[in-house]
Amino acid sequence: xxxxxxxxPRPRHPSPATAxxxxxxxxxIAIIIAVIFITPIVWSILRSFQDPLAARAGWEGLARLNxxxxxxxxxxxxxxxxxxxxxxxxxxxxxxxxxVIATLAGYALAKTYFxxxxxxxxxxxxxxxxxxxxxxxxxxxxxxxxxxTNSLLGLIIxxxxxxxxxxxxxxxxxxxxxxxxxxxxATIDGASILQLLVMVYLxxxxxxxxxVALYAFLFGWSELLAALIFVTTDSRFTLPVAxxxxxxxxxxxxxxxxxxAGAVAAMIPCIVLFIFLQRYYLxxxxxxxxxx
Amino acid sequence: xxxLTLGERLASPRVSQGAGVRxxxxxxxxxxVGAAFVSPAVIFLVLFFVLPMGLLxxxxxxxxxxxxxxxxxxxxxxxxxxxxxxxxxxxxxTTIFTLIxxxxxxxxxxxxxxxxxxxxxxxxxxxxIYFMPVVIGTAAAxxxxxxxxxxxxxxxDSILTFLGLTDGRTPVVTNWxxxxxxxxxxxxxxNVGTAMIIFMAGMQAIPEDLYEAAKLDGxxxxxxxxxxxxxxxxxxxxxxxxxxxxxxxxAFDQFWIITRGGPSGTTVxxxxxxYTVGFIxxxxxxxxxxxxxxxxxxxxxxxxxxxxxxxxxxAA
Numbered sequence: 386x387x388x389x390x391x392x393x394p395r396p397r398h399p400s401p402a403t404a405x406x407x408x409x410x411x412x413x414i415a416i417i418i419a420v421i422f423i424t425p426i427v428w429s430i431l432r433s434f435q436d437p438l439a440a441r442a443g444w445e446g447l448a449r450l451n452x453x454x455x456x457x458x459x460x461x462x463x464x465x466x467x468x469x470x471x472x473x474x475x476x477x478x479x480x481x482x483x484x485v486i487a488t489l490a491g492y493a494l495a496k497t498y499f500x501x502x503x504x505x506x507x508x509x510x511x512x513x514x515x516x517x518x519x520x521x522x523x524x525x526x527x528x529x530x531x532x533x534t535n536s537l538l539g540l541i542i543x544x545x546x547x548x549x550x551x552x553x554x555x556x557x558x559x560x561x562x563x564x565x566x567x568x569x570x571a572t573i574d575g576a577s578i579l580q581l582l583v584m585v586y587l588x589x590x591x592x593x594x595x596x597v598a599l600y601a602f603l604f605g606w607s608e609l610l611a612a613l614i615f616v617t618t619d620s621r622f623t624l625p626v627a628x629x630x631x632x633x634x635x636x637x638x639x640x641x642x643x644x645x646a647g648a649v650a651a652m653i654p655c656i657v658l659f660i661f662l663q664r665y666y667l668x669x670x671x672x673x674x675x676x677x
Numbered sequence: 678x679x680x681l682t683l684g685e686r687l688a689s690p691r692v693s694q695g696a697g698v699r700x701x702x703x704x705x706x707x708x709x710v711g712a713a714f715v716s717p718a719v720i721f722l723v724l725f726f727v728l729p730m731g732l733l734x735x736x737x738x739x740x741x742x743x744x745x746x747x748x749x750x751x752x753x754x755x756x757x758x759x760x761x762x763x764x765x766x767x768x769x770x771t772t773i774f775t776l777i778x779x780x781x782x783x784x785x786x787x788x789x790x791x792x793x794x795x796x797x798x799x800x801x802x803x804x805x806i807y808f809m810p811v812v813i814g815t816a817a818a819x820x821x822x823x824x825x826x827x828x829x830x831x832x833x834d835s836i837l838t839f840l841g842l843t844d845g846r847t848p849v850v851t852n853w854x855x856x857x858x859x860x861x862x863x864x865x866x867x868n869v870g871t872a873m874i875i876f877m878a879g880m881q882a883i884p885e886d887l888y889e890a891a892k893l894d895g896x897x898x899x900x901x902x903x904x905x906x907x908x909x910x911x912x913x914x915x916x917x918x919x920x921x922x923x924x925x926x927x928a929f930d931q932f933w934i935i936t937r938g939g940p941s942g943t944t945v946x947x948x949x950x951x952y953t954v955g956f957i958x959x960x961x962x963x964x965x966x967x968x969x970x971x972x973x974x975x976x977x978x979x980x981x982x983x984x985x986x987x988x989x990x991x992a993a
Contacts, residue, residue: 408797415792415799419806425866426809428832429821440830490718497711498704505715512726514979518927518948519972522955522965523732527725546725549718578710607814609930610948614956625816629934632823641824648820652813659812663805666812670874 433646440642454646461636461643463620465650468627471537472606475623478541479605480598483548487597491556492582496568513550521614528615535617543615544605552597555669559593595665603655624651733965741962754966764967767950775925778861782921785865786872794880808870818867819934826859853943856936864931872917879913880906912985919982923975947971
């Protein structure tokens with residue numbers, strides 16, 4: 386035995402000094418990449434506080450930060466707060482609708498049995514295979530039949546539909562992970578279906594709900610193409626569409642600082658949400674049900 | 678069948694004893710609850726997906742202006758599509774963009790995953806920073822880069838001037854290679870976090886023993902990465918490839934905002950062209966035909982993604 390192990394190559398463990406250097410190198414690389422990744426964000430935030438003169442002043446411009454761009458932004462078109470409110474309403478409406486519809490469907494698919502259930506589940510996943518960019522033209526016609534074009538409600542409905550396959554998938558999995566004994570016990574105790582959902586299941590499926598809500602909110606907040614097509618009145622524009630008008634000078638001569646302020650205003654809520662709810666966002670990714 | 682759902686178990690007498698046995702009142706009630714709860718989702722699916730899908734096909738065989746008379750044109754929209762130089766150019770450009778953008782994102786995403794997969798004291802922070810661009814929305818990111826790329830005052834020129842590579846006015850969006858390079862990099866910056874997380878999850882699932890065994894066999898770091906890690910993240914690789922390819926093929930925001938399709942229409946993507954035909958020129962029928970061609974190309978990729986996804990959820 387000992388002869389054999391003496392012949393086999395010893396596993397090479399780096400010496401303590403080498404290990405330290407490796408770790409330092411690892412940190413060094415990680416920090417350099419972090420700087421590269423965060424520079425556009427930091428630069429944009431700083432630039433959004435610079436008027437045209439400060440922007441041209443290089444490093445000295447950093448000493449001249451002011452709120453001019455944000456003031457101007459609030460004077461463009463209906464004002465940034467108005468568009469931000471539109472975006473917020475669309476995002477919240479999408480979130481609420483998606484969560485409620487997907488939770489009900491998830492429960493039905495995981496915890497009940499009805500004829501045709503398997504078929505319904507597959508059918509609900511089908512939209513996942515068709516990129517929504519492909520059906521915007523007929524969707525526009527359908528919305529106009531229901532008098533839902535040029536309305537935030539119409540946009541919310543479209544977004545909910547796009548979110549549903551992912552949301553139903555996540556919620557079904559959440560319900561499947563809850564042991565059946567729980568529901569059996571609660572039913573024997575005489576709980577109604579509503580009590581069952583809210584008091585028994587809700588605490589256990591919160592991670593799934595948070596994941597779905599986060600994706601729905603971020604999608605509703607930042608989607609551009611559908612918002613561009615379905616909403617045509619300036620006062621109903623969402624933030625990404627309104628910024629496009631700012632860029633093409635529809636609200637007067639383009640001032641890049643003001644555009645930057647708008648982009649930062651659109652970005653900050655996403656970053657804040659992500660920092661607090663990161664766990665749930667990454668959970669959705671791990672499920673593999675993402676689109677870019 | 679040990680994985681019956683609660684509902685299936687309650688309904689099992691009917692399943693096992695054939696259709697002749699009537700369901701108990703409890704089973705009937707539960708079936709009713711299930712059907713009722715799933716119906717809102719089904720209604721949305723039918724009204725805002727199935728109906729538009731059918732209409733998409735129907736419209737593609739018609740000359741369909743926004744206002745005015747709709748007329749049946751047989752396959753002429755499709756014939757027009759195949760001789761439409763602008764659509765051909767858009768598909769060609771979209772393909773080139775996808776071919777450049779995909780390997781860039783896969784390589785960077787893979788590299789980042791290697792950096793963040795080992796738990797160091799600050800790994801969580803690094804992961805958050807690398808991932809942050811993913812959540813800010815392509816539109817917001819694109820507007821930011823419009824300002825950053827501005828000749829003279831933008832960040833790009835500041836960096837290039839600092840490096841001594843320019844006199845301070847780099848006209849990015851009017852120069853095709855430069856414009857494409859920049860959009861590829863912006864897209865990568867914006868999206869690689871997703872690839873990173875998927876790769877990282879795949880790498881962390883590899884048992885440590887395999888690395889120990891490879892070490893005993895005398896494999897160095899590169900050997901272990903090449904012979905152990907790479908083959909074992911195949912599924913993550915497939916997922917990342919599909920997401921990146923479909924995402925690149927559907928690119929719209931970056932080009933609509935940063936290059937606006939220029940210089941002279943050479944960076945118009947497929948979706949941007951379909952949007953232009955449909956909602957700027959209002960040739961809705963023709964736009965529908967183009968959209969069907971695009972969807973047909975992408976459905977195949979998405980079917981693969983769905984298969985991976987179901988396999989994952991079964992494994993979990």
